[in-house]
Amino acid sequence: MSGPYVTGNVLDAIGSGDGVTAGAVGMVAAAGATSVLFSGCRGSLFMLLMARLRQSLSLRLFSHLVHQDLDFFQGTPAAELLAQFSMQVPRVCRSVPAGANQLLRSLLMALVVGGFMVRLAPGLALLALLEVPLGIANRRIQTTRKQALQRSMLEASARTASGVQESVAAIETIRTFSAEEEEEEQHRWNLAKELRLKEQIELELAFFTLVHRVIKLAIRVMVLFRSHQQLRDGHITPGVLVTFLLYQDRVGGHVQVLLYGFNEFLTNAAAGQKIWEYLDRKPSGNVGGTREPPELQGHVTFQKVSFTYPGNPEHPVLKDVTFEVRSGEVTALAGPNGSGKSTAVALLERLRDPGSGTVLLDGIPLPEYEHQYLHRKVVLVEQDPVLFSGTIRENIILGLEHCKESELQEAATAAGAMDLIQGLEQVWDTGESQGDGAPLGQILLILYDGAAQRWVRTGLAQTVLVVSHRPRVLDGADRLVVLERGAVMETGTPAELRERRGAYSRLFQHGSHTRIHLHGGDPELDLPLC
Ligand SMILES: Nc1ncnc2c1ncn2[C@@H]1O[C@H](COP(=O)(O)OP(=O)(O)OP(=O)(O)O)[C@@H](O)[C@H]1O
Numbered sequence: 001m002s003g004p005y006v007t008g009n010v011l012d013a014i015g016s017g018d019g020v021t022a023g024a025v026g027m028v029a030a031a032g033a034t035s036v037l038f039s040g041c042r043g044s045l046f047m048l049l050m051a052r053l054r055q056s057l058s059l060r061l062f063s064h065l066v067h068q069d070l071d072f073f074q075g076t077p078a079a080e081l082l083a084q085f086s087m088q089v090p091r092v093c094r095s096v097p098a099g100a101n102q103l104l105r106s107l108l109m110a111l112v113v114g115g116f117m118v119r120l121a122p123g124l125a126l127l128a129l130l131e132v133p134l135g136i137a138n139r140r141i142q143t144t145r146k147q148a149l150q151r152s153m154l155e156a157s158a159r160t161a162s163g164v165q166e167s168v169a170a171i172e173t174i175r176t177f178s179a180e181e182e183e184e185e186q187h188r189w190n191l192a193k194e195l196r197l198k199e200q201i202e203l204e205l206a207f208f209t210l211v212h213r214v215i216k217l218a219i220r221v222m223v224l225f226r227s228h229q230q231l232r233d234g235h236i237t238p239g240v241l242v243t244f245l246l247y248q249d250r251v252g253g254h255v256q257v258l259l260y261g262f263n264e265f266l267t268n269a270a271a272g273q274k275i276w277e278y279l280d281r282k283p284s285g286n287v288g289g290t291r292e293p294p295e296l297q298g299h300v301t302f303q304k305v306s307f308t309y310p311g312n313p314e315h316p317v318l319k320d321v322t323f324e325v326r327s328g329e330v331t332a333l334a335g336p337n338g339s340g341k342s343t344a345v346a347l348l349e350r351l352r353d354p355g356s357g358t359v360l361l362d363g364i365p366l367p368e369y370e371h372q373y374l375h376r377k378v379v380l381v382e383q384d385p386v387l388f389s390g391t392i393r394e395n396i397i398l399g400l401e402h403c404k405e406s407e408l409q410e411a412a413t414a415a416g417a418m419d420l421i422q423g424l425e426q427v428w429d430t431g432e433s434q435g436d437g438a439p440l441g442q443i444l445l446i447l448y449d450g451a452a453q454r455w456v457r458t459g460l461a462q463t464v465l466v467v468s469h470r471p472r473v474l475d476g477a478d479r480l481v482v483l484e485r486g487a488v489m490e491t492g493t494p495a496e497l498r499e500r501r502g503a504y505s506r507l508f509q510h511g512s513h514t515r516i517h518l519h520g521g522d523p524e525l526d527l528p529l530c
Contacts, residue, residue, distance in 0.1 A: 001112055003031040004250070008243030015238055046098055054093035058085060061275060069283045070351055071310050077162040084275055092272035099265035106254040106261065113251045120244050121227075121236050128223050128248045132255050134215045139259040142208040143266070146201065150267060153197045160190040216252065223248065288350075288371030296377055297362050298463035300325035300348065305357035307343055317343045320357070321488055323481045325465050332466040332474045334507060335483035341467045344483070348465070349380050376400075379461070471508060480504060 010024045061084065117125040167174060167183045174183055227244070230236045236244075307318040318340045325331040333341045346352050347359050350366050358365045366374065388395055396411060397403045412418045466473055474480060475494045482490040482503045489503035497504035 001109065001116070003028070003035065004243045004246030005116070006031055007246065008239035008241075010239075011242050012237050012239030042101070046101060049097055050093050053097060054090055057093055057275070058089050061085070061089065061278060064279055064281075067283055068281065071284065072281070074311060077158075077165065079161040079165040080158050080274075083158065083161060084278070088271050088275055092268060092275060095268035096265070096272065099261055099268060102257055102261050103265060106257040110251055110254040110258060113247050113254065117244060117247050117251065120240055120247075121230065124223055124227055124230065124236075124244060127226055128219060128244075128251070131216060131219050131252060134219075135212060135255060135259050138208060138211050138215065139263060142204065143263045145204055146263070147267065147270070149197060149201050149204070150270075153194065153201065154271070156190065156194045156197055160187070160194060163187055163190055212256075220248075288374070289368035290370055291364060291368045292370045292373040293362070296462070297327040298377075298461075299327045299362050300463060300465070301358075301360040301363070302344065302347075303358045303360060305344075305347065305354045305359060307340075307347060307352065307354050309343075317486050318347075318354075319486045321483070321486070322357075323488055323491055325463055326479065327463050329478040330464040330466060330476070331479045331481060332468060332477035333481050333483065334468075334474050334504060335489075336507065338485075339483040340486040341483055345380065345465070345467060349378060350374060482507070 006024065006027045010028060013021070013024060065081065114125070114129060117128065163186060167187070174180060223245075227236065227241050231238065231241060302321050302323050305318055305321045306316060308316045321340070321344065333344060335341055343352075347354055348366075353367070360366070361369065361374075361378070369377075388398065393408065396408060409418065466477055468474060475498075477494060480490070480492060480494055480497055481488060482497065484503055490497055490500065492500070494504075
C-alpha cells in the first residue's frame with residue numbers, strides 16, 4: 001500500500017529539483033520487495049490449505065454417504081454422487097477459501113487505500129469512488145441472472161451425465177429394443193441444451209463486463225478533467241496526482257474483486273450446496289443398537305412383517321408374514337419370482353427395516369443388536385458375489401480387519417477353494433491374474449458356492465436359511481416356507497408339503513419354476529442364502 005505514496009514523493013522531489021535520494025529509492029525497493037514476499041507466502045500457504053481441505057471434505061462426504069440407507073442410493077443417481085467427488089468437492093475446496101481470502105484482503109485494501117485517497121484529494125476521491133455504487137448496481141443485476149442460469153446449467157449437466165450412465169448400464173435393453181438411435185438423439189438433445197445455456201451465460205457476462213468498463217472509463221475521464229483544474233489552481237502537486245491515480249487503479253481492482261469475487265464466491269459456495277445437503281442428511285431408520293450377547297442360538301422369527309418399497313408404495317411386497325427359522329435347521333424359502341424372498345432376506349440382513357411387524361433373532365428385535373456384531377453373525381452368501389478391486393485376501397476379509405492369516409486360510413480351505421488359490425499365489429496377494437490362471441471372479445464364485453453348499457451339508461452354520469429355485473436344494477431342507485405374492489402360503493417339511501399338493505407342489509408344475517433371466521443367470525447356479 002505504501003508503494004504509490006513513496007513513488008509520488010520521489011516524483012515531487014525530482015520535480016522540485018532535489019533529485020532522487022538513496023533513501024527514497026530504498027523505500028520504493030523495500031515496499032516492492034515486501035509485497036512480493038508476502039504474496040508468495042500467501043499463495044503457497046493457500047495451496048497447502050486447499051489440498052488438505054479437499055482431502056478432509058472428500059473423506060467426510062464419503063464416510064457420511066456409506067452410512068446412508070439404501071433408499072437414498074436407490075433415489076440418487078450414481079453419476080450425481082460421482083460428480084460431487086470428481087467436480088464439486090475440488091471446486092468448493094479450491095474456490096471457497098481462495099475467494100474468502102481474496103474478499104477479506106480486498107475489503108481491507110479498499111478501505112485503507114480509499115482512506116488515503118480521501119486524505120490526499122477529497123474532491124477527486126469522491127468522484128473516483130463513484131465507481132463503487134455504480135459497479136455494485138451493475139453487478140447485482142448480473143448476479144441474479146447468472147445464478148438462475150448456473151442452476152439450470154448444473155441440472156442440465158447432471159441430466160446428461162445420468163443419461164450416459166443409464167445408457168451404459170442398460171446397454172443390453174437398448175440393444176434388445178434397437179433403441180440406439182433414440183438414445184443418441186436424447187444425448188444430442190441434452191448436450192444442445194447445455195450448449196444453449198453456456199452461450200447465454202457467456203453472452204450475458206460479455207454484456208455486463210462492457211457496461212462496467214464504460215462506467216470505469218467515464219469516471220476516469222471525469223477524474224482527469226477535475227485533476228487538471230486542481231493542478232492548475234495549485235491544490236495538488238504532480239506527485240500527489242500520480243499517487244492518487246495509482247491508488248485509484250488499485251482501489252478499482254479491489255472494488256472489482258469485491259464485486260465480482262463476492263458473486264463468484266456465492267456461486268462456488270452454491271456449487272457445494274449438494275455437498276452440505278448430503279452431509280446434513282441423517283440416514284432414515286434405526287442404525288443399530290448395543291446388544292452383543294456372547295452366545296447366539298440363531299433362532300429367527302418373522303412376526304407379522306409387512307413391507308413396501310418406498311419407490312412403489314402401492315404394491316406391498318410382504319404382507320403380515322410370520323414364520324420361524326429354527327436353530328440347527330436348514331430352512332428353505334421358496335416361492336415364484338417376485339414373491340418376496342429376497343426382500344425377506346434383505347430384512348433379515350437389516351438392509352431395510354419392516355414397515356410393520358418385527359424380525360427377531362433369539363427373541364430380540366434386530367435393531368437392538370450392535371451393527372457390526374449383527375453382520376458378523378448373520379452372513380449372506382449371494383448368488384452373484386460382488387468383487388471389489390484388490391486382492392483375494394482383501395475380498396475375503398471385507399469387514400473383518402482383525403482376521404488372522406490362519407483363519408483366512410481356514411475359511412478358503414473350508415470353501416474348497418484353497419487348491420485353486422494356491423496355484424495363483426500372485427492373485428491371492430496382488431489381485432493380478434497371472435498366465436493361464438482363472439480370473440478372480442471365477443475363483444470367488446467357486447469360493448462362495450463351495451462355502452454355501454458345505455454349510456447346507458454339514459451344518460457348519462448354526463442356522464441356515466436357503467433361498468433357491470432348485471428342487472434338489474429345497475427338498476434337502478429340514479423345513480420349508482412357501483411365499484406367494486408376499487404372503488406365507490405353507491410351512492412344513494418338504495415331504496409334508498409335497499403330500500399336501502398345495503403351493504409348494506405348484507412351484508414344480510410344468511414351467512412354473514422356469515425363471516426369466518434378465519441378467520443372464522443360470523438356474524443351476526442358484527445358490528443358497530445363509
Ligand atoms: N428396490 C425395489 N424397489 C421397488 N420394488 C422392488 C424392489 N426390489 C424388489 N421389488 C419388488 O418387490 C417384489 C418382490 O421382489 P423380491 O426380489 O423380494 O422377490 P423374489 O421372490 O426374491 O424374486 P426372485 O425369485 O425373482 O428373486 C417384486 O414385485 C419386485 O418387483
